[in-house]
Amino acid sequence: MTKISRPMGSNRQYWLVKTEPGDFCLDDLWNAPNRVTHWDGVRNFQARNFMRDEMKKGDLVFFYHSNCSEPGIVGVAEVVKPGYPDHTQFDKKNPHFDASSDPKNPKWYMVDIRGVEKFPRAIPLAELRNNPELEGMPLLQKGSRLSVQKVSGTEWNAIIQTSKESAGA
């Protein structure tokens, strides 16, 4: 299959990554050196493919808090390093160790992201559900569990707009 490179200048894509704030929250990203962290530990093939094949430097990423009292989008990050092998898959002491992964042909990939913006207020999941422009988002589909998702330009703009409004506006 031929790979078509995106044209220069109009190639930014948008994403959403989920994290459980008990494990790693937006403040943790801000506290990291240069606000950069590697997004390790993802063990889902579709999410892996996005990180390995499609996320590019300069792409923007919504930062979503899941499995917590107030699930929602809390800020924005950017991709600063595209897909490369996730070292934790080879670390026997790591909970994400994967004995089936061959170091010569790594199974799991990660990207580096840098914190760009903390929203003045979190946008709760319930509010996202109320916006008809967002009804196609994978995040909002019943049973959706994908931890790295695509976001369309339209959805991105609508959410950024929402982040500038007060709650419920």
Add this chain to the structure above:
DNA sequence: GCCAACGTTGGC
């Protein structure tokens, strides 16, 4: 804590 829904594994 509950539980519905999901992705992966593995027997057949």
Add this chain to the structure above:
DNA sequence: GCCAACGTTGGC
């Protein structure tokens, strides 16, 4: 290739 069983996700 089918599909039941399992472990995990994640809203509530």
